[in-house]
Amino acid sequence: MSIFKDLWWFFKLEKKSYSLGILTLVMLALLHLFAPYAVRVVVDKIEAGTLTVEDLLLWTTLSLVVGLATYCFGFLWRIMLFGASNRLGKLLRNRLYEHFTRMSPRFFHQRRTGDLMAHATNDIQAIVATAGEGVLTLADSIITGGIVVFTMAFFIDWKLTVIALLPMPLMAWATSKYGSMLHKRFHKAQEAFSHTNDKVQENISGVRVIKAFGQEEYEKKEFKKLLDDVVEKNIAVARIDALFDPTIILVVGVSFFLTVAYGSFGVVSGEITIGELTQFTIYLGHLIWPMLAFGWLFNIVERGRASYDRVEALLHIPPDIADRPDAVDQVPSGEVEYRLKSFSYPESDKMVLKDIFVRVKQGETLGIVGKTGSGKTTFLRLLLREFDAEPGSIRIGGIPVTDYKLLRLRQAIGYVPQDHVLFSATVAENIAFGKPEATQEEIEEVARLACIHEDILHFEHGYETLVGERGVTLSGGQKQRISIARALLLDPEILILDDSLSAVDAKTEHLILEALRKNRKQKTTLISAHRLSAVEQADQIIVLENGRVIERGTHQELMQQNGWYKEMYERQQLESLVAEGGGTVGHPTTSPLS
Known part of the structure; x- marks a missing residue:
């Protein structure tokens, strides 16, 4: 039952709803006492031969009034308890979402998307059930059971009550044992569900690759294995769950047997009336629900306990990248400077960058080139603080990037990554993602700068065309250019293009770069590229190899080295000539590679 202690903070937050809901349950439990009492009076009058039509009408009318009141109170407790529990679901989902937004890429590299989704859906639903159905079951079983037992003992016969409750300790021991077993098995079942969820998400995202490689049957078999594992672990939960009802029914059956046996002697000896015994057995029937509810309660609570542990463990992971208490609350501006002696990714001993000393004046363009894996993307991601390097090793305007508030730092940077992520929204909404209040004119202006405006006009609904998830309906070049337009709309102090022109042709690349040069005067631009024509006009170019700068200078200076x-x-250049079908090829003596 420790889950209720863990959720006490929320119960205090919603004390009005829970107090009113539990008070309503008390009223319902008292109302439920009326019907057995009415039966007792009528039965005793029948036995005595004194029942009149007026008596029957009176008790029938009272029963109808009590029934109507029961209906109203039943509606009220559902609004109070279930309303509060659903607000808990909203609160926890918001906390998880906000937590995810604060976490660094390292957090997402270490965890599967499907598993995180399972925490936000299945686990929170189990916690909501605990705060709703769990509280209801606990309160109702204690209130109803307590009031019924009190009434049986003090208003009918206390000795008969003791006899009827003799089997109850056996039920308490059994349900407690089942509960601990259920907790362990449900935790495993939740983990299996997470694996399945992750597999579905992964396969849907990569469905084109699966089809291209003809791996549909293999993936079906792998998914079937995961489903079998989920079913097996949930059946293990169900086996324990299935023990609750038979155990409780057995205990209740023994209680009924003892009640009828001992009560019959009481009627014969004149200690109680037949009406009182009838009333007592009806009350004992009312105890069946609290007993069954108690078994159900263990099921709900253990599911909620396992899920709450999983969600809390996730929420207690601190973000790797966070604001300092005295962080500078202004948008960075000025020259960008790297004084980086070395950098390795967390939990890795491999040196990714070493001895990086670069200064980019405000308004200049820096080109970063090198082989695949040379450290270009890492160089750029450190400026964004996706990972933290040595304190003070990267500065903007003379201030270390770690001293700025993260929000302000990222407001200064427009980032176009290699992996272009578009959302299931219209083209216009994707471009205006960073500036939702942008006008249509502003959106079209940056689309022209990114050379995507004409393409958009040829879409079926123009700027209102819906983009498929992650941009699946667009070509690679179109996604790149929409991503560039999205970054340009922010008019950032620093624009980062991380190999963002690889999917466009040379002519389009030239037009985009020319537009950037004209429209980004006094603004800094960092471009990493494999195609060197993208950085040819840069004010400064660095060549990375194994994380080190091996060459630097302008295009002309590098050509002379x-x-x-x-x-x-x-x-x-030779490959470009060959692709265009021009030039002379095949003369080793004149080849630039000779």
Whole structure:
């Protein structure tokens, strides 16, 4: 029952609803005493031969009034208790969502999306059931059971009550034992559900890859294995759950037997009337619900306990990246400076960046190039504080990025990542994601800068065209350009393009870069690219290899160094000529690679 102690903070928050709901249950329990009492009076009058039509009409009318009051109170407690529990679900989901938004990429790298979704859906639903049906069951079973037992003992026969309750300790021991077994098994069942949820999410996201590789049958078999595991673990839960009702029914049956046996002697000896014995057995029937409810309560509580533990464990994970208490509350501006001696990802000994010393003046463009895995994306992500490097090693306007509030830092940066994420919304809404109040004119202006305006006009509904989840209805180049337009709409102090022009042709790339140069004067731009034409006009270019800067300078300066940059540039120029069907190819003596 410790789950109720853990949820006490919420019960205090909703004390009005819970107090009124429980008070209503008390009123209902008292009203439920009326019908057996009415039966007792009528039966005794029948036995005595004194029952009149007026008596029958009176007790029938009173029963109807009590029934109507029961209906009203039943409606009220549902509004109070279930309304409060659903507000708990809303509160916990908001907390989880806000927690997710504060976490760094490391958190999501270590956890599966499907598992996080299971916490936000299945686990919270189990907690809501505990705060609603669980509180109802606990309160109703104690209130109803207590009032009924009190009435039986003090208003009918206390000795008969003791005899009837003799089997109850056996039921208490059995249900407690079942509850502890249920907790362990339900925890495993929830984990199995999380694995299944994750598999579904992963396969739906990657359905095109699965189909392209012809792996549909294999994935079906793998999913069937997961489903079998879920079924097996839930059946293990059901086996324990199935023990509650038979145990309780057995105990109740023994109680009825003892009641009838001992009560019959009481009627014969004149200690109680036949009406009182009838009333007592009806009350004993009323005890069946609290007993059954107690078994059901263990089921609800143990499910809620396991789920609450899982959600709390997630909420107690501190964010890797957080604001300092004295963080600067202003949007960064000025030159960008790296003084990075080394950087390794958390829980990894491999050095990703080393001896990075770069200064980018405000309004300049920095090009970052190098082989795949050379550290280009890491270089850019550190500026965003997706991970933290050495204190003071990265600065904007002379202030370490770790000293700015995260919100202000990211307001200064427009980021276009390699993985272009679009949402299931219209094209216009995707472009205006960072600035929802943007006008249609502003949206179209940045779309023109990103060379996507004409494409959008050819869509069926133009800017109101719905984009499929993650942009599945668009080509790679269209997604890239919409992502660029989204970043440009913010007019950020620093624009980061992380290999964001790889899916567009050379002509479109040239138009986009030319537009950026004209419209981003006095604003800083960082461009990482594999295609060197994207950084050719940059004020400064650095070449990374194994996390180190091996070359730096302008395009002209790098071409004179006869290093990696020149070799790769000439190779790409040759490939471009071949692709266009021009130039002379096949002469080793004149090849730039010779």
